[in-house]
Amino acid sequence: MANSQILVTGGAGFIGSYVVEELLKYHPRKIIIVDNLVRGRLENLGSFIDNSAIEFIEGDIRDVSLMDKCISNVDYVFHMAALRINACAANPGDGFDVMLKATFDLATLCVKYKVKKVIYSSSASVYGLAQHFPTPETDNPYDNQTFYGGAKLWGEQLFRSFKFMYGLDYVALRYFNVYGPRMDTDGKYTEVMIRWLDCIQHGLNPLIYGDGETTMDFVYIKDVARANVAALMANVSDQVFNIGTCRETSLKQLLQIMLAVNKSHLIPEFKESDTVNPVSRRCAENGKAKHLLGFEPKSTLKxxxxxxxxxxxxxxxxxxxxx
Ligand SMILES: NC(=O)c1ccc[n+]([C@@H]2O[C@H](COP(=O)([O-])OP(=O)(O)OC[C@H]3O[C@@H](n4cnc5c(N)ncnc54)[C@H](O)[C@@H]3O)[C@@H](O)[C@H]2O)c1
Structure with a gap:
């Protein structure tokens, strides 16, 4: 990686900013970050913005001439810019432009400039409610009900077809429930963690809507950043990997651990939920990433x-x- 040039779209976002930090450990010649700051924040760039290897461009991945310039000299691309699941549902037109059209244009430019490898940020959302737990990469995506999950799956298939048509190397990473410092405080599942932390801070009993039995696979942000770099360095192409811990944690258990690490004795309160979560379980089978990428999550939930x-x-x- 030393001496290479790398583009990170969405690099001012939560995961993107950690990926840049991880990449810098390998001393690339240059990292270009393109982010329109619709969700990302300049403060996420704080630890590396003054590094001479970094070029930050406040710009939009839908701007094809900007992307042409950015991709023309890079060796590798991490494509992480995306709209969140709720934003896609609220405005599928924007979802189409960012998740599909801009991703297509980016892949086309990667072919044009003979980019050596693309690491594409996909999502466990592609599964909807999976058929098996832990969920292997081979589970089918037919239960997905979201525009976002559909767009991520299409992105995977786009890169797959470009590998076969044009030889563009790529790896797609299906992240499970990523959490950690800098995360979105009003995201679909991250919001609940923040609400509980607020309760802990103010000494109020935390609320659980529903029975708290919904499970997720929480994977720590620094592990996700390492998985991205492992995907770049491994001699692997045309593959998709689950990035999770293979540990299923219910919301109730999550709260118990959160109270324990904060030495809090607050008592959880349960309230009836007026919404039904169509995805009641998440748990990644992560053996493929261990085997082919040499990637294993290190951080415990605690x-x-x-x-x-x-x-x-x-x-x-x-x-x-x-x-
Ligand atoms: N956080 C998770 O748990 C999770 C799970 C599965 C998949 N993902 C995927 O991982 C990637 C990174 O996610 P994240 O959690 O860091 O989200 P994020 O919102 O923090 O990061 C995405 C970044 O993309 C930027 N962006 C959005 N539209 C853009 C555009 N048109 N032009 C330029 N920049 C644009 C945003 O400003 C933001 O900084 C995304 O592709 C996301 O779909 C995240």
Whole structure:
């Protein structure tokens, strides 16, 4: 990787900014970050913005001439810019332009400029409610009900077809429930963690809507960043990998661990939920990533939730003092 040029779309976002930090450990010549800051934040770039290898461009991946310039000299592309699941549902037209059209244009430019490998950020959303737990990569995606999941699956298939038509090498990573410092505080499942941290901070009993039995596979952000770099370095192409821990954690268990790491004795309260979550379970079979990428998640949920809590409380304190 040393001496290479790398493009990271969405590099001012949650996962993108950690991927850039991880990449810098390998001393690439240049990392170009393109992000329109619709969700990303400049503060996410804080630890590396002054590094001479970094070029940050506040721009849109839908701008084909900008992307042409950015891709013309790069060796590798991490394509992470995307709209969130709720944003796609609220405005599928934007979802189409960002997730499908811009991804198609990016793949076309990667072929034009003979990019050596693309690492594409996909999602466990492609499965909807999976058929098996733990879920192998071979489970079918027919239960997905979301525009976002459909778009991610299409992205995987786009790169697959470009590999066969034009020889463009790629790896797609299906992240499960990524969490950690810098995460979105109002995301689909991250919002609940933040709501509970607020309760812990203010001494209020945390609420669980429903029975708390919905499960997820929480994977720590720094592990996800390592998985991205492993996908670049491994001699692997035309493959999709689950990036999760193979540990299924219910919301009830998540809250218990969160209370324990914060030495809190608050009592969870249950409230009836007026919504039905169509995806009641998530758990990644992660043997393929271990075997072919040499990637294994390192952080335990306890460690990760401790880091998340410290970050959030510090951030709240800083906001309080800035008012
Ligand atoms: N966080 C998760 O748990 C999770 C799970 C599965 C998949 N993913 C995928 O991983 C990738 C990174 O996710 P994240 O959690 O860091 O989200 P994020 O929203 O923090 O990062 C995405 C970044 O893309 C940027 N962006 C959006 N539209 C853009 C556009 N038109 N032009 C330029 N930049 C644009 C945003 O400003 C943001 O910084 C995304 O592709 C996401 O779909 C994330």
């Amino acid at each position: 460690e990760g939730l401790y880091e998340l809590s410290q970050w959030y409380f510090k951030k709240q304190k800083a906001t309080l003092y800035s008012i």
